Amino acid sequence: METPGPPVTVTLRGETVLGKERLRRKCAVFRRAPDSKHRIGLLIFDAMTLHDKFGRQITDLRISVTDRCNFRCVYCRSADPENYRDHDEILSWSELDRLARIFLALGIRKVRITGGEPLVREGVEEYIARLHALGVEDLSMTTNGHLLAERCERLIQAGLRRINISLDSLDPSKFERITRTKSFKTVLNSIDAAQSSRLAPVKVNAVLVRGLNDDEVESFAEFARLRGVIMRFIEFMPLDADRHWNRGLVVPAAEVHARIHARWPLEQIPHEHSETARKYRFADGAPGEIGLIAPVTQPFCGHCSRIRLTADGKLRTCLFSKDDHDLRSLLREGASDDDLVTYIRSVVVDKEEGHRINEPGFAPPSRTMVFIGG
Numbered sequence: 001m002e003t004p005g006p007p008v009t010v011t012l013r014g015e016t017v018l019g020k021e022r023l024r025r026k027c028a029v030f031r032r033a034p035d036s037k038h039r040i041g042l043l044i045f046d047a048m049t050l051h052d053k054f055g056r057q058i059t060d061l062r063i064s065v066t067d068r069c070n071f072r073c074v075y076c077r078s079a080d081p082e083n084y085r086d087h088d089e090i091l092s093w094s095e096l097d098r099l100a101r102i103f104l105a106l107g108i109r110k111v112r113i114t115g116g117e118p119l120v121r122e123g124v125e126e127y128i129a130r131l132h133a134l135g136v137e138d139l140s141m142t143t144n145g146h147l148l149a150e151r152c153e154r155l156i157q158a159g160l161r162r163i164n165i166s167l168d169s170l171d172p173s174k175f176e177r178i179t180r181t182k183s184f185k186t187v188l189n190s191i192d193a194a195q196s197s198r199l200a201p202v203k204v205n206a207v208l209v210r211g212l213n214d215d216e217v218e219s220f221a222e223f224a225r226l227r228g229v230i231m232r233f234i235e236f237m238p239l240d241a242d243r244h245w246n247r248g249l250v251v252p253a254a255e256v257h258a259r260i261h262a263r264w265p266l267e268q269i270p271h272e273h274s275e276t277a278r279k280y281r282f283a284d285g286a287p288g289e290i291g292l293i294a295p296v297t298q299p300f301c302g303h304c305s306r307i308r309l310t311a312d313g314k315l316r317t318c319l320f321s322k323d324d325h326d327l328r329s330l331l332r333e334g335a336s337d338d339d340l341v342t343y344i345r346s347v348v349v350d351k352e353e354g355h356r357i358n359e360p361g362f363a364p365p366s367r368t369m370v371f372i373g374g
C-alpha cells in the first residue's frame with residue numbers, strides 16, 4: 001500500500017486552494033481548507049507521478065554527473081581557478097543509479113546527462129547503459145564535443161539517442177576567446193561524427209552574447225543549412241561565474257528570428273508545450289532547423305516540466321532556485337526508497353512558479369551554471 005503524500009496546494013481555475021493527495025485513489029481532492037468537507041475539485045492522475053502545486057507534471061530530469069569541465073566558456077565559468085567539489089562530495093555511480101530508479105518510478109520519462117562536461121567523468125557510458133536498461137524513453141546528453149568523436153559509437157551502443165553539442169563561434173579565434181581552448185577543429189569533427197551516426201540530426205547550441213558572437217547569427221543559420229543540423233540559439237542567462245551578465249548583453253530571440261527570416265524565410269514547426277525551444281524550418285526546403293530558446297525575453301516557466309539533480313546530489317526545481325535540496329545526505333544517512341520518494345515529492349510540490357529574472361530585485365542564484373548542470 002502506498003503511503004499518502006504530503007498535503008499540496010494547487011491553483012484550480014485561477015483560485016489557490018488547499019488539496020490533499022489520496023494516492024490509493026490516484027486522485028487529488030481539492031478543498032478550500034485542509035479540513036473542509038466541501039470539495040471544490042478533483043484531479044485524476046497516476047499516483048506515481050510528480051506534480052507541483054501549479055498542476056505542472058514533472059517528466060524531465062537533467063542529471064549533472066560532474067562539476068568538472070575541460071572548457072572555461074566566458075558566459076559560464078571564470079578564468080580564475082574555481083574550486084571543484086572533492087570526489088567524495090560527488091554522487092557515486094551507484095547513488096546516481098538508485099536515484100534514477102526512484103525518479104523513473106515517479107514518472108520521469110526524459111533524462112538528459114549534463115555537467116560540467118559529462119564526458120570527462122569515466123563511466124558515463126556504463127551509466128547511460130543502465131538508464132537505457134531502466135527504460136528511460138528519451139535519453140540525451142549535452143556536451144562541449146571535445147571528447148565526443150572517439151566516444152560516439154560507445155555512447156550509441158549504451159543507448160544514447162540524442163545529443164546537444166555546444167558551439168559558440170564559427171570563427172576559430174573567437175571560439176578560442178569564448179571557450180579559452182584551442183578545440184575548434186575537434187568540436188567540428190565531433191559534430192560531423194555525430195551527424196554521420198544514429199544521433200543525427202544533432203542539436204548545436206550557441207549562447208549569444210551581445211558584442212561577442214551576435215554578428216554570427218546568419219553564419220550559424222547557414223551552418224544549419226549546409227550541415228543539416230538543428231541550430232539552437234540560447235539567450236544568455238545570469239548564471240555566469242564572473243557576474244558580468246546584464247540585460248544589454250542578451251540578444252533577444254525575436255531579433256535572431258527577424259535576422260534569419262529576412263535572409264531565409266522561416267516556417268514555425270509545432271512544438272510540445274514543455275519544450276524549451278521554438279522550432280523553425282527553412283521555407284525553401286533546405287535541410288537543417290532553427291531553435292530559439294528565450295528564457296529571458298519570453299519565459300516558458302508556465303509549461304516547465306523540468307527538475308535538476310546536481311553532481312553533488314542536490315535537487316533543484318528551477319535553474320534560478322534560491323535553495324537546493326539535499327538528496328546526498330539522505331542517501332548517505334540510510335534513507336529508504338519511501339523516504340526519498342516522500343522527500344522528492346514534497347520538494348517538487350513547491351517548485352517555483354517562475355524564474356523571476358524580469359522582476360525587480362531579482363538576484364542570481366549562488367550556484368553558477370557549471371555547478372548546476374544546464
Ligand code: SAM
Binds near residue numbers: 075207
Ligand atoms: N559542458 C556541456 C556543454 O558545454 O554543453 C554541458 C554543460 S553546459 C553548462 C550546458 C549548456 O549550458 C550549454 O549549452 C551552455 O552553452 C549553456 N550555458 C552555460 N552558461 C550559460 C549561461 N550563462 N546562459 C545560457 N546558457 C548557458
